[in-house]
Amino acid sequence: MVVSVASNSFLNLSSLPKGKLFGTDGIRGKAGNLLTAPLALAVGYWAGQMYKEQFGGGAIAIGQDSRNSSDMLGMSLTAGLTAAGLEVWNLGLCPTPCVAYITANTDAIGGIMISASHNPPEDNGIKFFTSNGTKLGKVYTSAIEAGIRGEKPPVALDVNWGQHYPRQELVKQYSSALQASLPSDRPLQGLKIVLDLAWGACVKVAPPLFKALGAEVICLHDVPDGDRINVDCGSTHLNLLQQAVCETQAQMGFAFDGDADRVLAVDNQGRIVDGDYILYFWGKLLKSKSQLPNDLLVATVMANLGFERAWESIGGRLIRTAVGDQHVQAQMWETGAMLGGEQSGHVICHHYNCSGDGVQTALHLACLTRQLGMSLGEMRDQSFETYPQLLKNVRVEDVERRLAWENCDPLQGAIEQAEQAMGDRGRILVRASGTEPVIRVMVEAAELELAHHWSHYLVETVQEHLVKKG
Structure with a gap:
């Protein structure tokens, strides 16, 4: 039995503004303006049709950050996906890399994250992942957009509706995987670390992990707050973190963005340690262990010349891509590189995950100071001088x-x-x-x-x- 084709005509929004709906990282805009419940319903439905056509039936994992509009968008997406006949796993509040991890390590056929990353609270976004945890490519997003704009034939709705299930336990599986990727049980014992959680997606994930690994943790902006996510805090506003590290005499601090796919660090002197430094430190360690194929790093056109020349001076190679973690990821797959990232703090290490992960990067950088027997400030001093x-x-x-x-x-x-x-x-x-x-x-x-x-x-x-x- 099928429902009349005409009954799903409301899932076409041919009156959308001109210009591409999907940008460099999914759909992003102001909630209630571009991102409305009707749009999210249509996005969910046509994404469901695309996933079924390309990958067969199955489950879609959905996570979200703390924005006030995330529940509205999540429920609308779920309605569209289940109308298309797919199962939905609701992960609840979690980092973007958690969604990528779940899709890559379960039998889910795809994932969706509801977040506008580092953008202000009034914005939101929808980004898609394939079953291997990578961002959905343009061919697929174009197919979704064509359906939304009424450029594809209507599809009859059948009565095999999908079901929705809360699956918050999968977030714990992700946290356990992060902990298992580190070299010992309590590698951060004795370290005092400040975490700026930006009122965002990793407030329930990062502090317990750092504490379980032995660190004394001081938290800033550590509850989910949709009114204040990213406001004068997190990876785009480091002043409060720098101040807290100096005042508490902590060894280091880490600031995440709203969805925790990026992180920036602060050393014990309050100096910023950005993605270029992180790639240099982590790359140098992997190179010394012969775990960096062809001594290759992938960075973007934003990478500092000082970093590039320092890396080359120790025998490394660096390839630059356009800005955007999806470009870094594509170049890593193409070249076999195991480490890449952006100055802004997106760092991807294929030894441990298939996407940029701020929490994982912070944990490994903190562990690295112990492995080298140096403070983060000493590591910074002995690395390179940046060009202004x-x-x-x-x-x-x-x-x-x-x-x-x-x-x-x-x-x-x-x-x-x-x-x-x-x-x-x-x-x-x-x-x-x-x-x-x-x-x-x-x-x-x-x-x-x-x-x-x-x-x-x-x-x-x-x-x-x-x-x-x-």
Whole structure:
């Protein structure tokens, strides 16, 4: 028995705004504006159809961060998926890498995370994973979007509805796997560590793990709070963490973003240890153990020149990709690299997981200080000097102008002028963000004055030629 085809016509939203619904990391936007219950229902239904067509029937694992809109989106997605005949496992509050781990290590055919990562509380997002824990590719997301926009034939709803099950115990399975990846039972014994949990997804995962491994833990922003997630805290606002580490005389601190797929560290002096340093430290250890194929690291175009040249000076190789952990991941699969990541704190180690994992990265970095018998500050001092790097965001609300920045002749001329002036003393990266309505301007130079001069010049050019007046 089937339900009339006409009865699922509400699952097509042909009136959606122009432009691609899926960005570089799933669907992201303001909850209640772009991300509504009807949209999430349609996304769930057409994602369910795609998963069935490509991977057969089965279960989809859904996790979420602490945003107030996450429950609404989760229930709507669940309704769509079960309408498509799929089973849904509700993981509840958990980090994004937990969803990736569950999909890769159970018989789930896919996973969905509801989160806008480091974005403010009013935003939210929906990102998809395949059964091996990697992000869903463009071919599949395009098929989902075509269904949502009414560009695919309606599909008859049958009465084999899917079922919904709470599966919070799977989050404990993920935590146990993180603990099992470390070298001994209590490798953090005697360390005092500050954790900034950003009111987000890892508040129930990270503190118990660090404590179980022997650390004395001081927590900041350690309850799930949808009104305050990422607000002046976490990996994008390190001031409070730096202050806490210094005031408590802790050995180190870690700041996660809202969904805990990234982490930044602070050493015992309150200095920032970003993804470049983490890749260098972890890469050097794996290289010494002959566990880094071809001595290769994968990083993005944002990686600091100081890091790249230091890594090459000890015999390492570095490949750069476009910004985005999915680009790093793709290059790692292609080259066989086991370690890669971003300056922003997304670090992927294929020895232990298939996705960037902030909690896992923090645990391994803390253990590394014990293995080397050095403080994080000493490790930083003995690594490399970074080139001054300035990153500025210019808000460009007009989507067409923002995405067509490469066709702006005055901006291209300004970039060429700056590159010629700096030569090998610096580099420039201008790009449209895939997650926010901004043009990002990065200038890196051997001298801070050079970086200031050319970043100011390029920002003014963007504002003059791409930002609408009035």
